[in-house]
Amino acid sequence: MSQRWADYRVFLGEFVRSFHSTGAILPSGRALARALARHVREGRGPRRILEVGPGTGAVTRWIIDGLDANDTLDLVEVNESFVRRLHERLKNDPLFRPAAERTRILHCPIEEVDGEGTYDVIVSGLPLNNFDADVVAQILDVMLRLLRPGGTMSFFEYVGVRPLRSLVSRRDERTRLRGVGQAIADARQGRAIGRNFVAPNVPPAWVHHLRSSADENQLANSMT
Ligand SMILES: C[S@@+](CC[C@H](N)C(=O)[O-])C[C@H]1O[C@@H](n2cnc3c(N)ncnc32)[C@H](O)[C@@H]1O
Structure with missing residues (x-):
């Protein structure tokens, strides 16, 4: 069986078993994966890079492709x-082997990763729209804490999922979705450096890119 079909089989199985945390029926397509890995490709090393929610490695493959010689990569799954x-x-896998020596896999939720200002680039494949609003706020806080001042963070969401789900949902679900949207807006405020519309993905997705402020405390104060 080809690598791709092996990945599809594992992914589909986990979608059925753990829909809430897996959040997608198939691994990300190439266009979404490349958009998420953009700041790895465009930056220069040596850097510490973190991928959150790598799944079967659809985005990891493109992160590895963009690594500089002295970059290191942590995967939290x-x-x-x-x-x-x-x-x-x-x-x-010949696409992954060149990075094996400088890649660590941390088997835990991102919420349990300690540290501050550890990473230059963070790429997240987490299905944020599946989680409770306070969990999304906590996850985004953790990732921003782990990002060094001036570092970049990229994450995605499927286009229109919140408004569409809100149309057909009960009030508590609409409240949850509004809270998720607010948590994402709070994280982007003062940090957004752009977003990519990835039309070829099924479904289409937004990839948000953030840069952590040199003075996160000042940013937090300006938002209160
Ligand atoms: C939508 S899938 C994306 C997988 C892969 N990045 C891709 O694009 O195909 C979400 C991934 O996040 C992982 N995940 C969900 N919650 C997590 C958490 N709190 N910490 C770390 N990984 C998590 C899931 O197990 C799954 O691998």
Whole structure:
């Protein structure tokens, strides 16, 4: 079986078993993956790079493609089947093997990662629209804490998912979706440096790019 079909099979299985955290029926397509990895490709090393929610490695493949010689990569993944698949790919996949020595896999939720200002670039594939609003706010806070001042963070959301779901949902679900939108807007405020509309993805997606402020405390004060 080809690598791609092996990934589809693992992904579909986890979508059925753990819909809430997997959040997609298939791995990201090439256009979305490349848009998420954009700041890895465009920057210069040595850098510490973090990918959150790598799944079967659809985005990781493009992050590895953009690594400079002295960059290091950490992958934080909560799902054991995906962690196994990532270990396999680092060992056997010619696209992953060149980065094996400088890649660590952390098998835990991002909420449990300690540190401050550790990473120059963070790329997230988390399905934020599936989570409670306070969980989304906490996850975005953790990722911003882990980002060094001036570092970049990229994450995605499917276009129109919140308004569409809101149309057909009960009040508590509409409140949750509004809260998720607010948490994303708060994270972007004062930090957004652009977004890409990825039309070829199914469904189409926005990729948001943020730069952490040199003075995050001042930014927090200006928002209160
Ligand atoms: C939508 S999938 C994206 C997978 C992959 N990046 C891609 O684009 O195909 C979301 C991924 O995030 C992982 N995930 C969900 N919640 C997480 C958390 N709190 N911490 C770390 N990983 C998480 C899931 O297990 C899954 O691998």
